Amino acid sequence: MRLAAESVSLGYGAEPVVDEVSLEIPDGLTTVIVGANGCGKSTLLRGMARLLKPISGQVVLDGKAVHKQPTRAVAKTLGLMPQSPVAPEGITVVDLVGRGRQPHRNALQRWSAEDDAAVAEALELTDTLDLADRVVDELSGGQRQRVWVAMALAQQTDLLLLDEPTTFLDVAHQVDLLDLLHGLRETRGTTVVMVLHDLNLAARYADHLIAMSGGKVAATGTPAEVVTADRVEQVFGLECQVIHDPVSGTPLVVPIGRHHRPSAHPHAQGA
Template sequence: MTATHILAAEQLSVGYGERTVIEELDLVVPPGRITAIVGANACGKSTLLRSMSRLLAPRGGRVLLDGKAVHRLPAKELARTLGLLPQSPIAPEGITVADLVGRGRHPHQGVFTRWRPEDDAAVAAALEATQTAELADRAVDELSGGQRQRVWIAMALAQQTDVLLLDEPTTFLDVSHQIEVLDLLTDLNRARGTTVVMVLHDLNLAARYADHLVALAAGRLHAAGDPAEVLTEECVRTVFGLDSRVVVDPTSGRPLMLPIGRHRMRATTGALSLR
């Protein structure tokens, strides 16, 4: 099992240029659980994740990991505990899948530390878990969008952090691979106690897989808690401007959102995804 770490935002304000995206947000991520962040486009989901991983410095407030401000922690020390898969990562030109996934091991290597058998084992396990082992010798820029996404997830897994942040990990994946990735993250959480925080567009997949649901609206925290408490018709109306019916999924027992009205939507396996 992994160590228990507390990740939290206190009165956090973040923005770009003159625009403030998140304003005075308070949030505590439940340790050892799966948290999904949902909200309309441009509400601050990715901005929040980037700030929590210290890619964006706060304008006000702070992000804390075990009571210490993440923006003041040494980069390598933070990377051994907290991993991030950003929304649109860019691989160096010509790099192979195995080499890219191997970069997830860098935080565990010191100046005089050579590549170790445990590094090989971590990379192999990550490739196997994401079904990308057969792609190990291929150049990343030759792969399809779905294959590349699975390779990036493999790199994040190879890092073997106790806290894992993922910005839309199911992007570019077909329905089958979306479920496989979310099942994989669930297995990782259950087996190792890894704290998982992910941004998802699909409300029903978020409600199905998350232990803790966070709904953002216009850069502010609208609701946070158990999916059954957060995913309500009122929440969907306020956060997305969408009329809906929320029922109990007969298969999972989780809340299931059914949109009504003339809104754009696309079907997935028993779920509806807002774009």
């Protein structure tokens, strides 16, 4: 395991949002963190990406506390795509993606053929090569999100953390982007860790699922192990049935909702 959390507590004020969480991220697989709003899933990802300093405990990358390593050295191993990043005005796609090369260049080094090749590969992988000379501001939401992923790919890291990469995308673009990330695991063996809102997409694309609730880890394992009707009710407060996804065979959550509850149903919790 290259990336792990050791009883890490994270937060923005006095109260920890993530409370003494320990977990390991399996190498070369896709790990998805799910949970209700405010459960601490994004905070945990930010802590693993060293954007937040732990209140206690530590995040370990390659055997050493990530906060004690030089941030530039970490950037060669660990890529990050934060939630809804904003591109500087007027920047072109190649220029933005090229900035992903930053950790591999020192202040005096000129742009190299290797950098060109890395950017070209990132654009090809994300299917954005034909947008290369366009201005990022003028792209659609789906295209822009792909370009940001391309920037993280140009960084050529073994681990890639993404905080809700599918936010603001319609369902077709969500599937596109997740397919793209899934492909990375196949072609490059990249370890992907992401926070996702949609439990069904999470169940479909995750090899390893982490369910969080109230700042703690409620369950970890394969989607089939984690996504059960009881657990979904416990973690999300959602009454549901879990069936087999007819396409992928992964668990599929079907919410019941107030209007479809059998009148004789014993539970009467409002949700």
